[in-house]
Amino acid sequence: MLLKLKSTPEVPIEAPTICTDRFKARKKDEIKKFPIHHGNRECSIDDFFEVTGEYQEEIKIEGDLSKVKLIGAGMKEGKIIIEGNVGMHVGVDMKGGEIVVEGNATDWVAPRMSGGLLTVKGNAGHMVGSAFRGEKTGMTGGEIIVHGNAGNETGGRMRGGMIAIGGDAGDFSGVDMHLGTIIILGKTGIRQGAGMERGTIICMNQVEPLPTFTFACSYQPLFMRNYLLRLKELGMKIDEKKINEVYERWSGDSIKLNRGELLFINNKSLEKE
């Protein structure tokens, strides 16, 4: 089924009804009448989208959707392909299935995600997989793959699953993290893992750990191979050398449980060698 945006809306559209689980077993004419919100006004899908074809486990959406929020909310199965940019909260509460964003995504990609795979081929905004303000928990499972850069607070308060950033990440990745894995292939901002209890942050470049983190050892983390091989399988460019590289392991954050780990390649010590 193809949804084509007729024109870019002036105010954001909230469209949680554009979701495979809601389209399942529904005819095109019913789907066209599904409600969406344009600002505070209730409209229907066909007010903003041209709908063609019948739903067969896949929804393709075309157009600049950077002002369309909540696509794929609560999705459990099937696939959504967004041929362009997408707005906030794509994949919120996602439990399964797959969302592919061919362009960029704005803030809060897949908050409260618990399963499935969400891929952003461009850049993502702030708060990838993070908890909403005022909530204790971010994503709890599944995989978020961003091929480009991501903003601040990636994986904030996450409690499971994996986030991989192919480019650079901003500040405070893994802030207040409970569990899960964040992998940043590019460069990182400051204060990674601030307030983390458990979980893993892996950076392929130099990191300045917070003073509340403690150096443990330099070693080759075997478990990381599985993650990097998985990312390779998902189409990310992984430098083979980095699979076998020596990583520094730092434990933190000691202001909390101190059971988290920050793993990074120490470029400074490599330069010395």
Added chain:
Amino acid sequence: MKKIKNTEIVDTFAEAFEMWASRLIVTAESEEWALAAAKSATGFATSVIGCKCEAGIEKLLKQEETPDNRYGVSILIFTMNAKSLEKRLTERIGQSIMTCPTTACFNGLDSKDSVNVGGQLKYFGDGYQIRKSFLGRRFWRIPVMDGEFIVDEKFNIQPAVGGGNIILLAKDQGSALVSAQAAVKAMQSLPNIILPFPNGVVRSGSKVGSKKYKTLPASTNHSFCPTLKGFVNDSNLPDKANATLEIVIDGLDLESVEKAMLVGIQAASGENILQISAGNYGGGLGKYKINLNEVLAKQGEG
């Protein structure tokens, strides 16, 4: 009697049993270390009678075939029931694989049943272990002195077939050994099976119970012992047979065991092998009766 290369194929059957099996993938920094762990984990596992399980190396794996792209070895372990398999896996992975430098151990079977192994071994981590969930499965990172031991939480198990066998009746011990080794080499190239005895061959074939010692669970298969040929009245050996060797096969399914028996018969047959027979207990114990001639016929060699 049917013949292959002058070797008579006795019209009899191998009696095989229902077992439970699991496949482990052991990886390590080098093939040497992966093999060291695999050999240790499959040691003292020739027969459930005395070893509580039967185990063997299925094959060496190329780096691209393993979950972490390191050198690997695939192991099959068989027991009589699922509960026992959980215990044996935990013991053997804990004592032989976790202890071996640089190793990791992954589930290598695709089936619906599983047992909790990593979830028990994690306690060795004394609270410092770390759980990771990945692609719908959990694994544990247990801190050890060279870094971390990675082990899957669950290992899949499945019903399997144990005790397939062929018995080579040879003119002399030398010929029996040469033929047995040829058969083992051919059989070990097949997937889904192991030959649990030393180098794949057993000389002390057994029967159930004992004629003389009533408390014994098993005793020598006197009908195939050449030194007893003139003494017992139920010898299975022809006049010119002076040595007998058996190859036992455990497999993940009946088809794999039958295929291995066929390949073994073909490779072992030759001028100095007078007959190829099979061990059974009259058909009253095992679920599967694998008739040698039917195996040959099924595969178009009869």
